[in-house]
Amino acid sequence: MMTQNNERQSSSPVRRSLLAALIASPTIPALAQFRVEVSGVGLTQLPIAVAPFKGDAQAPQRIGAIVQADLERSGQFRAVDASGPQLDETARPDLTLWRQRTADSLVTGSIMRLTDGRFDVRFRLWDVVRGTDLGGQSYAVTQGDLRLAAHRIADFIYEKLTGEKGVFSTRLVYVTKAANRYNLWVADADGENAQSALTSPEPIISPAWSPTGGQIAYVSFESRKPVVYVHEVSTGRRRLIANFRGSNSAPAWSPDGRTLAVTLSRDGGSQLYTIDANGGEARRLTQSAGIDTEPVYSADGRNIYFVSDRGGAPQIYRMPAQGGNAERVTFTGGYNISPALSPDGRWLAYISRINGAFKLQVLELATGNAVSITDSSADENPSFAPNGKLIIYASQQQGREALMTTTLDGKIKARLAGQGGDIREPDWGPFVGP
Incomplete structure (x- = not known):
């Protein structure tokens, strides 16, 4: 018979509703910043380049980096070297260059502070192989919603390229x-x-x-x-x-x-x-x-x-x-x-x-x-x-x-x-x- 106080004593019982208890644990800073560490290699990862967003360096959140981390964490994408000049959503990129870097897709964009204090975030997605513009979106958001805007960009990209709905803004x-x-x-x-x-x-x-x-x-x-x-x-x-x-x-x-x-x-x-x-x-x-x-x-x-x-x-x-x-x-x-x-x-x-x-x-x-x-x-x-x-x-x-x-x-x-x-x-x- 399983009892209500002997389950999984060797580690934190956490959701163990059978236990109705938690084991004491080390402290954690109240708002500790997280880092995403991706490991492993999938069989069919899509190579994608997320170019540095114009204005990213001066922005409170690095939109491009958040988008790239989201896509990598999904297991469906592999990041391709995107170093070089900043490309905003209005630029017509040299897709030959990105093909040489083995990218199938390219993301460009910009972030700009508006006069009312909000931020204008824009992006565009390119199919490097076919040379086509797959569309983009723009968001006018408060500083507190910059990360949400980045997650929604990643959702757009994920759905366009996989046919499945993205979960990054959940x-x-x-x-x-x-x-x-x-x-x-x-x-x-x-x-x-x-x-x-x-x-x-x-x-x-x-x-x-x-x-x-x-x-x-x-x-x-x-x-x-x-x-x-x-x-x-x-x-x-x-x-x-x-x-x-x-x-x-x-x-x-x-x-x-x-x-x-x-x-x-x-x-x-x-x-x-x-x-x-x-x-x-x-x-x-x-x-x-x-x-x-x-x-x-x-x-x-x-x-x-x-x-x-x-x-x-x-x-x-x-x-x-x-x-x-x-x-x-x-x-x-x-x-x-x-x-x-x-x-x-x-x-x-x-x-x-x-x-x-x-x-x-x-x-x-x-x-x-x-x-x-x-x-x-x-x-x-x-x-x-x-x-x-x-x-x-x-x-x-x-x-x-x-x-x-x-x-x-x-x-x-x-x-x-x-x-x-x-x-x-x-x-x-x-x-x-x-």
Whole structure:
């Protein structure tokens, strides 16, 4: 039988709603700047040159560098040497030169401060091979939105060249602990521009974005027991969702945003329930003799995947979203937790304990084939990007916890880490806005 206080003691338990606790960790500066370190080589990366934007050197943010880092981190692009004269969006570049540098695509642009204090950001994308102009856009933004403008440029480029929607202007949520305070952060998809949504002297765990990106559900221990809240990101207002007797944990949103699946121990052992997203009475879904926890809805809302030790050790199961018979999904390994589903329903990411190491796995649901895609040993809490092309997870690097992203094949990884970094509980937000 799995107990509620023995899981994963060898590393930070973080999203372990089974534990209802967090292990103390090193401090982190409140607004530590992140650096993106990309490693690995993909099989079909597109060579792209991002020329220095005109005015970039005098701007508060280096737009071109942010765009290039976004594209590299996606695993779909390889940066080509773009040194030389600055090229703005009005220039007609010598595409022969860029062909000689083996670039398939070229990005040019400019940034200029307007008289009202805002910044005018413009760019153009060129197909170097065909010699064609693929279009561009312009943004008039405040200094605080310069990074967002850069991310939207990267989204435009990504979609034009891959046919898939980019995720660079989406957001992350994660948790840190500094001294005796816990922080819930909302940040850009590259980990930068972190804004504190909540601070508490007691642990905060299991943050989960609502389907529209306007709210975050999480578990707070501020009343000295785990209680589920929903937090409005724009206003900071929050509402109490589940504060029943015993433990209230592991919130997961239904795709329509109307319901939360939660783990409650109010009737004895930890079991799955659903509750209205505005609060109210909970409806029980599972009736097992074991611990059922970590629910997650399928994208179509028909099924809930969850972790249960009903078979003697933690494994991932699937059942109808309204309750009913559960079928086991994971069969490789004796300890599998923390399920995350890709938006297209094709892939299941989870954490498996292998020879004492906790490793990120990706399982193709149609075939049941599972592959370990990391060489680290303390992975936790995977979450898919909204386009399904990347997974964010927490791991340990040089003894500290850090955010990592990886392509689904594990070939391209990027570290999003503060210099003193110890970062936990990432959840990747949905597509929002234009």
